Amino acid sequence: MINSFSPEFIKNFIKNPTHVGAIAPSSKELARVMIRGLALNEGEAVLELGPGTGAFTCQIRNIIPDSSAYIGIEREASFCRFLERRFPELQFVNGNAAELDTIYPAVSDKPAKVIISGLPFATLMPRVRDSIIDCLDQLMTPGTIFRTFQYVHAYPFPTAVEFRERMYRLFGEHHRSKVVFRNLPPAFVLTWQR
Ligand SMILES: C[S@@+](CC[C@H](N)C(=O)[O-])C[C@H]1O[C@@H](n2cnc3c(N)ncnc32)[C@H](O)[C@@H]1O
Numbered sequence: 001m002i003n004s005f006s007p008e009f010i011k012n013f014i015k016n017p018t019h020v021g022a023i024a025p026s027s028k029e030l031a032r033v034m035i036r037g038l039a040l041n042e043g044e045a046v047l048e049l050g051p052g053t054g055a056f057t058c059q060i061r062n063i064i065p066d067s068s069a070y071i072g073i074e075r076e077a078s079f080c081r082f083l084e085r086r087f088p089e090l091q092f093v094n095g096n097a098a099e100l101d102t103i104y105p106a107v108s109d110k111p112a113k114v115i116i117s118g119l120p121f122a123t124l125m126p127r128v129r130d131s132i133i134d135c136l137d138q139l140m141t142p143g144t145i146f147r148t149f150q151y152v153h154a155y156p157f158p159t160a161v162e163f164r165e166r167m168y169r170l171f172g173e174h175h176r177s178k179v180v181f182r183n184l185p186p187a188f189v190l191t192w193q194r
Pocket of ligand 1 (some may be wrong): 019020021022024025026049050051052053054055056073074075076079095096097098117118119120128
């Protein structure tokens with residue numbers, strides 16, 4: 001099996017399909033590609049948006065020097081409780097990434113040099129999507145890397161294109177990975193660097 005199914009995930013997808021945006025957690029292969037080539041310098045942190053049940057968090061642990069270099073922001077309270085049980089050493093905030101500009105400085109004084117997003121930008125409400133992008137604009141300093149994924153079948157969807165266009169206006173061209181086939185559905189990993 002490529003993606004492992006999780007009752008927690010299916011339950012939240014049924015409850016809130018546009019926020020959760022996927023029926024199963026991402027695969028290990030997609031998680032590896034999401035983290036590939038990333039490294040932190042001393043005193044820097046990784047910020048994860050929408051960790052869900054922790055598919056990417058597992059891999060992020062390999063690049064952080066210690067647990068204080070990680071913050072996860074997750075909107076679903078039940079995912080947050082799940083994450084706190086699964087990764088007791090890491091800090092998760094049950095909050096909305098659209099309020100990232102106030103949430104992050106309240107919980108960390110380290111610059112977030114790597115931002116890993118599992119957020120379903122193509123299905124989020126435009127107002128929420130745009131607030132998150134505005135927050136990224138405030139948080140990302142020169143050198144900051146923002147990485148997310150988009151499903152191949154949804155890549156041409158108007159909402160997915162609109163997300164990329166808005167990102168382009170602030171952060172310029174992105175790098176697109178080869179298709180990650182070992183994920184259902186297959187996905188591209190997209191990287192912007194300020
Ligand atoms: C497609 S799932 C990805 C989960 C996980 N990263 C993975 O790849 O398996 C999207 C996640 O983003 C969370 N989410 C959606 N909107 C959010 C928001 N505005 N702020 C924080 N988390 C949000 C959902 O609750 C869900 O956990």
